[in-house]
Amino acid sequence: MADRLAGKVALVTGAARGIGAAIATEMAREGAHVFVTDLRADEGANLVAGLHGEGLRAAFAVQDVTLEAGWEDICATVVTTFGSIDIIVNNAGIVITGTIEDQTFSDWRKTMAVNLDAVFLGTRAGVRAMKQRGGTIINVSSIEGIVGNPFVPAYNASKGGVRLLTKSAALHCARSGYPVRINSLHPGYVGTALVQDALADLPADFGERTLQRIPVGRFGEAAEIARSAVFLASDDSSYMTGAELVIDGGYTA
Ligand code: NAD
Numbered sequence: 001m002a003d004r005l006a007g008k009v010a011l012v013t014g015a016a017r018g019i020g021a022a023i024a025t026e027m028a029r030e031g032a033h034v035f036v037t038d039l040r041a042d043e044g045a046n047l048v049a050g051l052h053g054e055g056l057r058a059a060f061a062v063q064d065v066t067l068e069a070g071w072e073d074i075c076a077t078v079v080t081t082f083g084s085i086d087i088i089v090n091n092a093g094i095v096i097t098g099t100i101e102d103q104t105f106s107d108w109r110k111t112m113a114v115n116l117d118a119v120f121l122g123t124r125a126g127v128r129a130m131k132q133r134g135g136t137i138i139n140v141s142s143i144e145g146i147v148g149n150p151f152v153p154a155y156n157a158s159k160g161g162v163r164l165l166t167k168s169a170a171l172h173c174a175r176s177g178y179p180v181r182i183n184s185l186h187p188g189y190v191g192t193a194l195v196q197d198a199l200a201d202l203p204a205d206f207g208e209r210t211l212q213r214i215p216v217g218r219f220g221e222a223a224e225i226a227r228s229a230v231f232l233a234s235d236d237s238s239y240m241t242g243a244e245l246v247i248d249g250g251y252t253a
Pocket residue numbers: 013014015016017018019020037038039040063064065066091092093094114140141142143186187188189190191192193194195
């Protein structure tokens with residue numbers, strides 16, 4: 001086991017599967033106590049059981065990140081379970097496809113609730129919880145918070161919002177003298193269930209055309225995103241705050 005996060009306590013949302021699960025796993029392997037939350041109880045419990053099987057420290061609770069009232073409780077539970085809270089990864093996210101002509105307002109609102117409102121709630125809760133002892137917050141945005149995609153207007157808007165929310169919060173903490181660093185992570189295409197489901201709704205050649213536009217010629221692995229999250233959570237990134245870390249095989253270069 002490596003030890004870049006030894007003794008740290010991390011809360012990772014939406015971590016029952018996909019990129020969040022990879023982040024929770026990498027952080028635990030780097031010595032963190034990892035508190036996993038998600039709507040998916042069975043997958044979350046299985047992930048934590050697997051981490052326990054590796055001799056790592058982890059716990060799971062069901063959390064709907066869109067519920068404001070739940071955030072105070074979940075932070076308190078993390079502290080009760082593991083003694084502190086040092087890292088929050090606001091990772092939970094959804095994609096609902098549709099162009100600007102046909103995306104429903106209801107789908108727009110659902111996307112904003114999970115991808116942007118919840119990141120606001122998690123960032124605010126994290127700053128309040130960590131401003132004395134210090135910590136780091138990582139907000140999972142996307143390359144689609146930087147460049148547009150005609151098939152996901154709400155997703156684009158939500159992830160662009162995460163990018164600037166992160167900078168505003170980071171500036172507040174830095175200027176207030178709080179030892180809290182806040183950065184955004186911008187993954188490119190990773191073949192998780194979220195992407196597979198979105199591809200199923202898009203034109204048949206969208207996946208192939210996307211692959212052709214990735215300079216390194218392949219999709220990313222969740223573990224590659226997770227190692228960047230470990231970097232942002234660790235002291236290796238001690239001079240980074242309000243920054244955006246892009247991991248996209250050169251897509252936006
Ligand atoms: P995923 O669908 O595999 O995992 C997302 C998880 O979030 C699921 O386990 C889901 O249950 C959970 N979730 C959804 N709504 C929730 C809610 N209200 N409360 C709590 N949990 C909730 O997707 P993923 O690809 O692993 O995506 C993780 C993050 O990475 C998302 O924010 C996504 O936008 C972002 N991202 C993914 C890619 C990619 O290519 N996969 C690229 C860029 C950014």
